[in-house]
Every structure is written in structure tokens, then in C-alpha cells.
Amino acid sequence: MNQKPFIALDFPTWEKTSIFLDHFSESLNVKVGMELYLQNGPIIIEKILNKNHRIFLDLKLHDIPNTVYGAMKGLAGLDLDLINVHAAGGSVMMEKALEGLQAGTPANHSPAKLIAVTQLTSTTEEQMQREQLIPKTINESVLHYATLAKEAGLDGVVCSPHESSLIKEYCGEDFIRVTPGIRLTNDQKGDQKRVTTPRMAREMGSSFIVVGRSITGASNPVEAYERIVQEWEGLE
Numbered sequence: 001m002n003q004k005p006f007i008a009l010d011f012p013t014w015e016k017t018s019i020f021l022d023h024f025s026e027s028l029n030v031k032v033g034m035e036l037y038l039q040n041g042p043i044i045i046e047k048i049l050n051k052n053h054r055i056f057l058d059l060k061l062h063d064i065p066n067t068v069y070g071a072m073k074g075l076a077g078l079d080l081d082l083i084n085v086h087a088a089g090g091s092v093m094m095e096k097a098l099e100g101l102q103a104g105t106p107a108n109h110s111p112a113k114l115i116a117v118t119q120l121t122s123t124t125e126e127q128m129q130r131e132q133l134i135p136k137t138i139n140e141s142v143l144h145y146a147t148l149a150k151e152a153g154l155d156g157v158v159c160s161p162h163e164s165s166l167i168k169e170y171c172g173e174d175f176i177r178v179t180p181g182i183r184l185t186n187d188q189k190g191d192q193k194r195v196t197t198p199r200m201a202r203e204m205g206s207s208f209i210v211v212g213r214s215i216t217g218a219s220n221p222v223e224a225y226e227r228i229v230q231e232w233e234g235l236e
Helices: 014-021 034-040 043-050 065-078 091-104 125-131 138-151 161-171 198-204 221-232
Strands: 006-008 029-032 054-061 082-086 113-117 156-158 176-179 208-211
Touching: 014 043, 029 043, 034 043, 034 054, 043 054, 054 065, 065 082, 065 091, 082 091, 091 113, 091 138, 113 138, 113 176, 125 138, 138 156, 138 161, 161 176, 161 198, 198 208, 198 221, 208 221
Parallel strands: 006 029, 006 208, 029 054, 054 082, 082 113, 113 156, 156 176, 176 208
Antiparallel strands: none
8 A cells, every 4th residue: 555645535426526536647545434435335435446546434433343343344345445443432343343354355355454543633632531531631542542453453543643653652663643634734724623734744653644625625636636745755
């Protein structure tokens, strides 16, 4: 799996998704989230694969272990590069997710990388403490979830760039750190709270970055994408 940025395809329909993707002549890393997947179903994955793009399916599965096992077993046949669960579901749920992924992966195929969401990049420390009743710092909470994910056999986590170096230190270089909340310097944050630029994310130790509105909302998406790639790769 290459380390190009993932573009978040936060569109409601295939028509809008296709129009956006047609701006690009190269193969992309893309993220399909709940909005696009749940309104269109598995056929959306097939259509994107037919355009030769690689997919991170971001559904954040979080349910009882047997339900997640069954869901992951079904999703494993979609030829994905990356898929996730929510670490708050607990160790047993994450272990069952991995079992389902392995059981459902077709013969002669490698399973998708499985990662766990820690704390959303839209969550502040104050909000976490008040609403989730977690009497810790957000760094401690994220590291705790990351440690549980590693112990469960997962390949990595979703976190903000601010926690990447800490996770790298405790969980190792090979433990994947996927970081959304990426913005160019002059872009608005929107509903994200813990955000950084592509350059800062690289310096902080992110393995992969996910970029949405800075590209999908740009007047020239290809130009915006190329600028983000240059920053991410340290060429600018």
C-alpha cells in the first residue's frame, strides 16, 4: 500500500463521486465513509475499484463481537486496502473483527489492513472528559485505545496527528497511524478540532493522512491534491 494521502469521498451519490474522480488521471487512495457507503451499498466499492483506485472503508464498526465478526466477514470480500472498527467496542470485539476479516478474505488474497478509531478528531479533551466521563488527558485515552488495538492484533489506529508520535513510541514504527483532520494553512477547520497541515502531520509521525474538504471543496481539486502531496512528501 503506497503512502499517498487518502481523499475522503464525502459525497451522497455515485454521480457526484464519479464527477469528482474524473478530474484525476492517476490512481488514488480514497476513503469511503458512511455517507457514501450507506446510501449506495457495496456496489459503490465495485465502481470505485473499476476506476483503479485503492479504498479505505471507514465504517467504524462498533457492536457486540459476534455482530462485528459477521459484518467484517462479509466486508472482507470487497477487495479493500484498509478498514476500521471503533476501539471503544473493546478488545474482544476487535479480536472478533480480525477473525471475521481473515475468515472472509478470499483465498490467494491478502486481508485488508484493520485499524481502530481511538478518539475522533472532532472531539476535544474537555468534551471527552465531560461527555464520555473519561477522567484522563486525550493523549492518555488515545494511547490506551491504541495499546488495546495492538494487543488485539490489529494493524494500527486512526488518531489525530497530535498523538502520532506518542503511539509510534509505544506501539512501534510499523503500527499504522492514520490521521484525518488535515487542512492546508488557510483552510477553515469546519467541525474538526485537532487539526494540522500535511507537513506537520509528517513531522509528527503520521503513517497516512486523510484529506477531505481541502481537496473535494477546492475550485481545482487536482491542484489542491498535488499541493497536499508535495507538503506531505516534504517537497514544499
